[in-house]
Amino acid sequence: MRVGIAGLGTVGGSIYRILKERGEEIEKRVGERFIVSKVINRSPQKYEVYGVPPEEIAFDFDDLILNSDVVIEPSVERTWPWILLDEPWNLEESL
Structure with missing residues (x-):
């Protein structure tokens, strides 16, 4: 399986x-x-830190996605879906 990061x-x-x-x-x-x-990162220095060969560096997100079966996008930021899950949710009130 081809993994993009x-x-x-x-x-x-x-x-x-x-x-x-x-x-x-x-x-x-x-x-x-x-x-x-494929790997993509904001800071090119990280490619050197991890020894990423040039052929594994994605030019853009299209390159990353098209050349991967699965893409891993690790994030520690809390985005809106997580905020919604942290709060009590009542289906009846939502309808």
Whole structure:
């Protein structure tokens, strides 16, 4: 399975490193091979930090999406869906 990673922060960088370093072990355990196909990041310096080869660097999000079977976009920011889930929700009141 081709895996695209959007962001090489703490979580995205760890996912990248684990897939690179332990890919064979993961394949043996789950029966599926996960290959990093493309990576995109705001800061080009992170590509050097993680040793991302040029062919894995996505030009833009289209490149990332088109060359991946699944895209991982790790984020620690709380967005509106999370805020809604944190508050009590009553279906009857919503209708």
